[in-house]
Amino acid sequence: MASIIDLSTRIATNTTLLNTYLTEHNLPFPSFDISAPIDLLPPSTTPPEILSARQQIINDTSALHNLLLGPREHIMSTYQPISMISPKAITQFRLVHSFPVGSETSFSALAAHAGISQKHLTKLIRHGIVAHNLFAEPKPGVIVHSAATKLLAENEGIHNWVEYATHEHWIASYHAVEAMRQYPGSGEPNNSGFSLANQTDKSMFGFYSTPGNEKRLERFAKVMRFITRRPELGPELAVDAFDWKGLPEGGKVVDVGGSHGLVSIELSKNFSQLEFVVQDLDESVVRGAESKMPEEVKDRVKFMVHDFFTEQPVKGADVYFLRAVLHNWSDEYAVRILRNLIPGLKRGSKIVVNDVVLADVGTYKDKSAELWARVSDLTQVVLQNSGDREIGDYIKLFEAADERLKYKEAKPMPGSTRLWIIVAEWEGTDS
Known part of the structure; x- marks a missing residue:
């Protein structure tokens, strides 16, 4: 681990670089004032070296903060069971919508809106201000929106x-x-x-x-x-993630568990030689997506109600695409999903998995990237008793589904800090 001098020096260097960039481009500086931008540095318009400097500052300030706390204070300050209580109250009572952005209110008005005592409301709001930058109190008893609550109110x-x-x-x-x-x-x-x-x-x-x-x-x-609309998960990223151009004229792609078909619609706009079938269990989702289909791709993107725990009804497609599907299911169920594709496969059919991949310990570019990965993994455990997987785990899934389903490659999805592309190919005979 870097020393406190190394960390502070690096923080100073990168902060100077960031400050210079913001100044030269007449951009707003970091703030939770109501006029602050939602995103300090939009990834699409910010040079990579500036984004890297910002991330390094975040990593190094966190490391320095923890080092200077020491083990005891770090533990005592980190594990606060009441940390979520103020945002829970603020959203449950819809307090951000109780007075207009740009105006002010009082504890008594907020308490009346929430239907709880002013004493309790005051405690909740002041915790939200200090712990989460939710609201601000410029004068005692006067509450105004911060950039964070402005965002909650408007988004x-x-x-x-x-x-x-x-x-x-x-x-x-x-x-x-x-x-x-x-x-x-x-x-x-x-x-x-x-x-x-x-x-x-x-x-x-x-x-x-x-x-x-x-x-x-x-x-x-x-x-x-x-x-799914976050930039690092955008459906447009799938365009360059796989060799769609290499598929034949009239080639078919089955988007298994594809919900509203956002990825298939995006791909259809870029690869006019392909046809798509989007499958989802929820009939209301399917019918709703059909009704909103862009006119220019209606003839090449079809929707189908299908349960992926039953046999795949679309036979002989070139690609069976599973985006953020397998991580919702334990190995036992993931293998069942893959096995149900096999009756539809022809020799050379590819199963393309677009999902989170856990890297080996110690290979993450920084601690924040690894922390996100561990949070994502545990989230699946908490909600579905499932989890994210390493590359080796995906290979084992393919092997368990059928020995003729051969793993071919895995690579990060271009432009995404989250998702990978994992490809397996059917080397058996046509089903």
Whole structure:
């Protein structure tokens, strides 16, 4: 680990570089003031060396902070069980929508809006200000929006995400260790922290589909759509991720579990020689996506209701594409998904998996990248009793599905810090 002098020197060097860039380009400086931009440095318009300097500052300031705390203070300051209580209250009571951005309010007005005591409301808001930059108190008793609450008020996707994280994910995480103890070695999706938290014998997807949970399902669906629209997960990144041009004229791609078909629609716009079939279990999703299909690709992108735990009905396609599907399922279920594709495969058919890949320990470019990977992995455990995988794990899945399904390659998806492309090819006879 770098010394505190090394860290502070590097922080100073990179901060100077960043400061110079912001100054020369007349860009706003970091702030949580209401006028601050949502993103300090948009990746699409910022030089890579500046983005790298920013990330190094984040990594080094975190490392310096922890070193100067020391083990005892680090533990005592990090593990705060009440850290999520203020954002939970702020989103549950929709406090960011209770007064206009640019105006001010009072603790009493917020308490009346929430329907709780002013004493408790004051404690919640002041915790939110100090811990999360949620709201600001420029004068005692006067509350205004910060850049963070302005974003929550104006961006439904962000608000849904925070509400989901504090209402659903937080409680499920609490029960995850209990589920591991209660169901050791289980690969069943209903043996999860989520299932225990909700006192159900159903999986997360099964529970959300139960009558009475329509609002929770709608919120979850909105959160998933919001996440998939992040730049590093954008459907446009799939265009350069695989040799789609190498597929024959009239080649067929089956987008298994493809939801609204965003990737297939994007690919169809770029590869006019290909036809696409988007499959999803939820008929309402399929019909909704069909109704919003861009006119220019309607004849080449078709939708189909299909359960990927049943035999694949589309035979002889060139590619069966699974984006963010397998990480939702334990090995037992992932193998079943792959085996159900086999009846549709012809010799040379490829299974293209577009999913998270865990790197070997010690090979991540920085600690923040590894932390994201570990958080992503545990998220799947908490919600579905599943998890992300290393390359070797994917190879084992292909081998377990059928020895004629041969692993070919794996590579990071260009432009994404999250997803990879993993390819297997069917070397058996036509099914």
